[in-house]
Amino acid sequence: MDVTEVPAGPDGGRRPGRVGGPITLAVIVGFQLMLVVDITIVNVALPAIQRALDFSTADLSWVANAYTLAVGGLLLLGGRAGDVLGRRRVFVAGVVVFTVASLAGGFATDPGWLIATRALQGVGAALAGPSTMALIANNFREGTERHRALGVFAAVSGGGGSLGIIGGGMLTEWASWRWVMFVNVPIGLAILLLTPRFVREADRRPGRLDVTGALLSSVGLTALTYAFIRGASDGWTDPLTLGAFAATAVLLTAFAVLERRADQPILPLGLFRGWLRAGAYLNMFLLAAAMIGVFYFLTLYMQNTLSFSPVETGLGFLAMTVPMFAAARWAPQLLARLGPKRLAVVGTLPVIASMGWLTTLSDHSSFVAHLLGPLLLIGIGVGLTFMPLNAIILATVEPRDIGSASGLLQAVQRVGSSLGLAILVAVAAHAGTASFAGQAARAFQVAAVLAVLALLVTVFVVRPKPAG
The missing domain is CATH 4.10.860 (DNA Excision Repair, Uvrb; Chain A)
Structure with missing residues (x-):
């Protein structure tokens, strides 16, 4: 087996003393927000990018695909590299790559240039992304403090996409598509300046890649x-x-x-042992597969059927984002009362209700009557569900494998989103109707089934160990 030796650092056995505070959380979650926002902010700008750089319709899809392929392929490597080389060190390296790629992409003058920088952004995201949850585990004490941090992390992960839609619409309409790339630069620089001071390094695991x-x-x-x-x-x-x-x-x-x-x-197979953690991974996979349809189909529905502008579409998604952040603030208190399994069940129920409601979409639906309610429900549901599942994964894994566990979680979510989108688009295409609303409604029937499966996994597979 080919391996590269990595010596232990001088701080390999030290245990950091000071716990993280609001700035620590802002730095870690700030990069996670950049990753989530970057997906939707670029998608909103695609028509302007096509006109400016003379993209063909076929090549335009690779502005998104190049990023997706790079992230999806390298997440496990990024997680393991953080465990061995140092999570903060790999996190900083990823932020540097992502920020430089964003700056270079903003100056793109032809399709190949932009696609290459999008792939490089994906490399940076794959390096830094798995370290975010690992650094939360290292900088916030187990219990309420960590649960609050995970609640904010979960809310950003689930609701950041709508902020990308708003930001992409505003930047494209009021400035230039280039600013959907440039906007990452000052944020990345701020994270790089603050990380050494406010984010402490985890113990490095001497070993080999x-x-x-x-x-x-x-x-x-x-x-x-x-x-x-x-x-x-x-x-x-x-x-x-x-x-x-x-x-x-x-x-x-x-x-x-x-x-x-x-x-x-690179991926300890022990991460799949035990019903509790395996069930949490499977649940996140199913929820990611169901959730992707909300962004994809409702973005198109609002713009094509309801004639919303990109900015109005993004503002519409605030009906999901605001309750998601509110629910994430309640989640730590509810977790202490209900435990992770019961809270995940409670959170999954409004997600199912939301998907079921969206199956009633038609060409004559209105935002207030047919979209506002489902968006509110899914915001509450995701805000309550993601945090306990993340807490289960972090609490049941050995500290030396937290980076690998986080990389696996993000890989599971990426694969779930890719598979979910492929299935839902295929279902919509064979819905037997020319109406986009009818196609979306059929896709949400399948999304509802995926959400029900996530509930069943929580009830029958996620089995917390009995006390004592």
Whole structure:
């Protein structure tokens, strides 16, 4: 097995003393917000980008796909690198790459330039992203303090996309599409300046980077992500789609065999042991698959059917974002009373109700009567659900593997979103109606089923260990 030796740092055995405060949380969550916002803020600007850089319709999709492929393929490597090299160190490296790529992308003069910088943004996101939850675990004490931090993290992860829609619309309409890239630069610089002072490093785990495992996981996840992208656009029987799925099966099977034998695997397979943590991962996968439809279909519905502008569409999503942040503030207190399993059940119920309500969409629906209620419900539901699931994953994993666990969580969510979008778009395309509202309503029927499956997983699979 090919490995690269990584010596332990001089602080390898030290335990940091001071706990994190509001600035610490703002720095860590600030980068997570950049990652979430970056997806939707660029999507809103795509028409302007196409006109300015003379993109073909086929090539335009790669402005999003290049980022998705890079992130999806490298998340496990980013998580493991943080465990071995130092989570703050890898976090800073990722922020540097992301910020430089954003600056370069803002100056793009042709399609290839912009696509390359979007892929580089994905590399930075994959390096820094897995370290965010790990740094929360290292900087905030177990209990209410950490739960509050995880609540804010969950709210940002779930609701940041709507802020991207608002910001993308405003920047595109009032300035230039280039500012959807440039806006990351001052935020990234602020994070880089504040991180050394307010975010303490975790104990480094002396060890090795499994190069073979890193290559197999990165190429395998990239192939899987590409298969979903290709299948949604060119059909599930397309030769390249089938070839990508076949390559995924071979590569990830080889990866699993290798990891079982590795002394220091890039993905410790013990992360899947135990119903509690495995159930939390599966639940996050299903919720991500269901949630992606809300952003995709409702963004198009508001603009195409209700004739909302991009800015109005983003403001409409505030009906989801505001209650999501409010629910995230309540979640730590509710967690102390109900426990993680019961709180996850309570949070999943309004998500199911929201998806069911959205199945009633028609060409004559209005925002107040048919969208406001579902957006409020899904905001409350996600705000209550994500935090206890994140807490379960962090509380049941060995400290040395927190980075790998966080990388796996984000990979699970990315794959869930990609698979969910591919399934929902395929369902909408075969809905048997030319009405987009009818197609969206059919897709939300499937999203409701996915949310119900998430509830069943919580009830029957997530099994907290009995006290004592």
